[in-house]
Amino acid sequence: MSAHQAEAVILRKWPVREADEIVSLFTRTHGRIRGVAKAAAKSRRRFGGALEPMTFVSASYVENPKQDLVRLDACEVIASPLSDPVSYPRAAALAFYAEVLEEAMPDHDPHEAVFRLVLAVLDQTRTSPVWMPVTYFALWITRLLGWMPSLTHCTVCGDPFGAQDAWFEAQSDGLVCRRHKQAGSRILSAASLLLARRIFQSPIAALAGEPWPASRAADLRLFATQALERHIERRLHSAAALQKLAA
Numbered sequence: 001m002s003a004h005q006a007e008a009v010i011l012r013k014w015p016v017r018e019a020d021e022i023v024s025l026f027t028r029t030h031g032r033i034r035g036v037a038k039a040a041a042k043s044r045r046r047f048g049g050a051l052e053p054m055t056f057v058s059a060s061y062v063e064n065p066k067q068d069l070v071r072l073d074a075c076e077v078i079a080s081p082l083s084d085p086v087s088y089p090r091a092a093a094l095a096f097y098a099e100v101l102e103e104a105m106p107d108h109d110p111h112e113a114v115f116r117l118v119l120a121v122l123d124q125t126r127t128s129p130v131w132m133p134v135t136y137f138a139l140w141i142t143r144l145l146g147w148m149p150s151l152t153h154c155t156v157c158g159d160p161f162g163a164q165d166a167w168f169e170a171q172s173d174g175l176v177c178r179r180h181k182q183a184g185s186r187i188l189s190a191a192s193l194l195l196a197r198r199i200f201q202s203p204i205a206a207l208a209g210e211p212w213p214a215s216r217a218a219d220l221r222l223f224a225t226q227a228l229e230r231h232i233e234r235r236l237h238s239a240a241a242l243q244k245l246a247a
Contacts, residue, residue, distance in 0.1 A: 050075035
């Protein structure tokens with residue numbers, strides 16, 4: 001057995017037996033892991049509110065190579081989403097981050113860039129309208145996982161979009177030009193394409209001072225969300241909640 005201490009973000013927890021809980025964590029050094037927190041429902045000294053989803057913690061755990069679950073011994077809160085008032089939009093955004101990470105990140109596969117992305121969007125979700133960090137996260141996580149198609153050229157003919165709109169379908173990767181769009185395709189506006197390029201060239205803090213109503217980049221969020229759903233092969237319930245909130 002080997003003992004570890006790692007920075008982690010709590011993704012999910014669920015009860016097992018009388019007071020134990022199984023916890024899913026995304027760690028900086030070991031990727032996504034799952035562990036048993038003994039008596040977590042009763043032990044405020046070791047865990048307190050540290051096991052709430054999207055809490056940034058320092059986790060102490062013991063790994064046994066013969067077991068799938070680690071033994072989670074303690075978590076020290078570094079930053080908690082509960083330290084500020086949690087509005088419904090903010091709760092929906094936090095649920096979106098947690099669900100995407102839980103479904104998309106493979107077990108025991110560290111991804112430093114994704115971990116830094118999570119911390120950055122969590123920080124902005126505390127202080128900015130949620131639509132900016134949600135959009136930023138949806139695009140960057142799709143890109144970092146290798147699922148983001150070209151945003152500059154039609155996947156059919158290769159023509160550049162330039163300052164033109166593009167189109168996409170829920171069941172197909174990539175964007176197409178006006179000549180190759182199919183019935184039922186959704187439009188991705190030229191303004192949203194330009195914004196996506198800015199997002200990939202800018203730190204998240206550079207976008208924080210701009211107006212971000214729910215209508216801004218709604219097509220871009222849908223495009224990224226559908227790409228995520230295709231690759232994880234399931235619907236994201238939190239994305240549907242956010243979409244209803246933005247309507």
